[in-house]
Amino acid sequence: MSDDASATTPRTALSVNLNKVALVRNTRHLGIPSVTRAATLCLEAGAQGITVHPRPDARHIRAEDVHELAELLLKWPRVEFNIEGNPFHNLMDFVRELRPNQATFVPDSEGQFTSDHGWRFPEDAERLRPLIEECRQLGVRVSLFMDADAASMADARAVGADRVELYTEPYAAAHGTPEAGAQLERFAAAAQAAHDNGLGVNAGHDLNRDNLTAFLKAAPQVQEVSIGHALIADALEMGYAAAVAAYLQCITDARA
Template structure:
């Protein structure tokens, strides 16, 4: 079964919109785990507009499943990850002012940088994953960095799926996943996966270890309830 890691950034956005501590991220993370999720993901950005760096420290004390911290490996982020030592760090090449992640790494252009950063994290016992587009060349480049896993950036699939082009939309992801597995890379995926498209994606992507889902899951939970939604994802990932 593919693991579900729930990204709680949107809960932090809601909390920050009013000040105070509602919703409480610690309680929310523990509840989400108790509902069956196998991981908690956060993506702190330099301006801390949703997840704060202190949240990462606080969550480390309570997350009992896999703890995944995503972000652009600027010095401040690297220091945080080395301090917190999550289960996994996912490297994402987003600009500081990006609303959300919008591209994978050019693993050829940034190979030397990625090699150095990944080596540092792995020496500290932190599993590494890097965000990549479903491009066979970029996957091959990822294998040269020493990363443990890749996370396939799934926005293009979600877009094509919504337009009724699911077969065409899934093909580059199948190809990328097959090559990744042959090269010994673990396969994660995330971004714009939802209850509508997750089952089809899971059924077609070989060796899919983990999906990280936040925005869609939280939006769906407003209507359906978060415990119910977590279990609906788990059912589709079986």
């Protein structure tokens, strides 16, 4: 996956977030469903990346999952391993030890139910800068979880980020409503601004089979989508392979 934002936009990569697999497993003490088995099945079906967000309370992905996935992905050298989290909580410990392909910095509180906003500039700039630089020294790409605010993309670049991940819940909530067009315009402008500032563009949160293609048509700069909840929900009905194939088809349709 190219990091050159000025190059021809490649086909959007699909990274599968496995948090919900771990959430189901954690309701019992049987070790099923297996997070590593889920990863294997998704990769065999064509997913280009695996994402995990190990929160401090370990309510879904646990530290041992992160390590087991890192070991598994040694067998898949072309697959991206993306670890998400707040760099001021537990994320940097994983980054320093495992050096994943990408670290996505997310400004969650420790007990936050789910991610619901991006970093703020200039408020967060100075505390982010040294951690981004540390990641770069470790050879780890940094993506900042950001709201779709075109004006903030220059700030994200100025603190050293390689990419931004656009927080897409507002778009997903508006899909199929009269507000959908305005949201698409806002995200398209943010993606273009990120691209113009030399940033790679990722996207994630509540993307699904119904809204993904339209989003990618409006924001063709997006290099990677991280999808968990909807894909795992679909996999409960379709199986992992069919679910991954369906999302890859959404991506293909957007580029048709």
